[in-house]
Amino acid sequence: MMCLVIYDITDDKRRNKLAAMLKVFGLARIQYSAFRGELNSNxxxxxxxxxxxxxxxxxxxxxxxxxxxxxxxxxxxxSKGGACLVKESKVQIV
Amino acid sequence: MMCLVIYDITDDKRRNKLAAMLKVFGLARIQYSAFRGELNSNxxxxxxxxxxxxxxxxxxxxxxxxxxxxxxxxxxxxSKGGACLVKESKVQIV
Incomplete structure (x- = not known):
């Protein structure tokens, strides 16, 4: 199932480590503090x-x-820069 | 339906205006760049x-x-600070 991970982490080092970990899980960054990707419940x-x-x-x-x-x-x-959640979401070039 | 709004806006003034507008729509801030609240499709x-x-x-x-x-x-x-999406979401005090 597609999964969205959004976060507020005050400490720069911890925030960067979290972002690195999310990439290891195969998630893609869609915003500064938002990643998404396929994750099963486990x-x-x-x-x-x-x-x-x-x-x-x-x-x-x-x-x-x-x-x-x-x-x-x-x-x-x-978005004007081609940001997308997944292909199915309605992208309005504004 | 519950709705999540997340954003990356580079310009401080525009970002603050967007946040103010989301509050006018009755959304509550849950993270620095994330709001949520009930919105129908219209x-x-x-x-x-x-x-x-x-x-x-x-x-x-x-x-x-x-x-x-x-x-x-x-x-x-x-979260350690009581952040919550809505009551139903599983909050793990870590």
Whole structure:
């Protein structure tokens, strides 16, 4: 299932390590603090366990959000640079 | 339907104006560049139209992502500060 990971990590080093880890999981960066990619439920659990080490500050948070085909299909992306969630999402060149 | 809005807006003034507009739409901030709240499909369309004015740079992008109950219910939130997507998401105090 497609999965979106968004995060606020106050510490630069921890934030960069999290981003590197998300790439190892095969996720692609879609925004500065947002990645997406295919993850099954087991992968999501393993990712959540590993990612929790980067949450130290009260202001840190990580959201791991599965996106079903319906949610993906009704998503809207506003971009001039070709950003996309997945092919199915409606991309409006603004 | 619950809706997630995440954005990368390079210009500070435009980014702040977008955040202010999202609050007017009744969305709540959950991360630095992420808001969520209830929006019906018409609201989403109006929001997309209005938000597009803030996308000027090639690196700017806004994702407006509806989240069905199933996606919400299987989302995981890692936080020490009580961040939450909605009550149903599994919040792991790490």
């Amino acid at each position: 992968d999501r659990m393993v990712l959540a366990k590993k990612a929790s080490q980067f949450v130290e500050d009260e202001k840190d948070s990580i959201f791991i959000i599965p996106l079903c085909d319906r949610c993906l299909g009704t998503a809207t992306v506003l | 609201d989403r369309m109006v929001l997309a139209k209005k938000a597009s004015q803030f996308v000027e740079d090639e690196k700017d992008s806004i994702f407006i992502i509806p989240l069905c109950d199933r996606c919400l219910g299987t989302a995981t939130v890692l």
